[in-house]
Amino acid sequence: QVQLMQSxxxxxxxxxxxxxxxxxxxxxxxxHYIHWVRQAPGQGLEWMGIINPTDNSTKYPQKFQGRxxxxxxxxxxxxxxxxxxxxxxxxxxxxxxxxxxxxYDFWSDSHSSLDxxxxxxxxxVSS
Amino acid sequence: EIVLTQSPGTLSLSPGExxxxxxxxxxxxxxxxxxxxxxxxxxxxTLLMYGASTRATGIPDRFSGSGSGTVFTLTISRLxxxxxxxxxxQQYGSSPLTFGGGTKVEIK
Numbered sequence: 001q002v003q004l005m006q007s008x009x010x011x012x013x014x015x016x017x018x019x020x021x022x023x024x025x026x027x028x029x030x031x032h033y034i035h036w037v038r039q040a041p042g043q044g045l046e047w048m049g050i051i052n053p054t055d056n057s058t059k060y061p062q063k064f065q066g067r068x069x070x071x072x073x074x075x076x077x078x079x080x081x082x083x084x085x086x087x088x089x090x091x092x093x094x095x096x097x098x099x100x101x102x103x104y105d106f107w108s109d110s111h112s113s114l115d116x117x118x119x120x121x122x123x124x125v126s127s
Numbered sequence: 128e129i130v131l132t133q134s135p136g137t138l139s140l141s142p143g144e145x146x147x148x149x150x151x152x153x154x155x156x157x158x159x160x161x162x163x164x165x166x167x168x169x170x171x172x173t174l175l176m177y178g179a180s181t182r183a184t185g186i187p188d189r190f191s192g193s194g195s196g197t198v199f200t201l202t203i204s205r206l207x208x209x210x211x212x213x214x215x216x217q218q219y220g221s222s223p224l225t226f227g228g229g230t231k232v233e234i235k
Contacts, residue, residue: 044227044229045164045172045215045229046226047223047226063223095171095172097171100174109157109220109221109222110157110158110219110221111222111224112160112177112219113162113174113177113178113183113217113219114162114164114217115184117171117173118171
């Protein structure tokens with residue numbers, strides 16, 4: 001069965017960086033793009049970007065450009081999301097999620113729904 | 128960026144009642160690339176509907192979706208105890224992908 005297993009909770013000080021991992025299993029890793037979505041406490045969902053595990057291509061919304069980096073390791077079937085220059089308002093649960101549709105053009109403006117989600121990783125930013 | 132506005136913010140209903148949730152987009156959603164997710168406290172969201180009206184795998188048929196363009200609806204025909212949760216719409220037709228603010232369906 002498809003599973004996305006994320007790393008554990010993290011605590012960081014403002015200005016630091018954090019890296020969250022997402023290990024995939026139960027499907028062909030390179031066939032589905034992976035998204036990252038975050039949720040601040042008591043708030044809604046916010047899309048942070050997408051990575052193509054085949055070639056490491058990425059797309060980030062303007063809000064996160066320059067501050068987020070998504071990478072993948074095909075040998076361990078793991079995707080990583082690193083967020084730099086952390087601020088208090090980055091405190092949130094970070095989710096990885098699988099793009100449901102395999103094989104469409106990564107560079108098209110549209111994507112697909114998110115059919116499997118990791119369990120979430122709480123990142124707390126506090127001095 | 129497409130802004131999605133969900134209403135109402137909270138829906139107070141009893142088990143067995145019908146729930147109607149609305150999601151309005153600031154611009155036309157390309158090809159009805161609109162999804163709905165359910166989220167329970169302390170859990171990740173789960174996919175309910177995609178393409179505005181197609182149920183995801185394993186989703187019971189009391190859930191239905193409709194709409195096109197800028198107006199979309201999620202209907203739960205008869206609420207079961209496990210349906211009380213927060214529901215989010217999401218458009219994936221244009222980047223950046225965006226989510227609505229959510230509708231909480233609570234027990235009256």
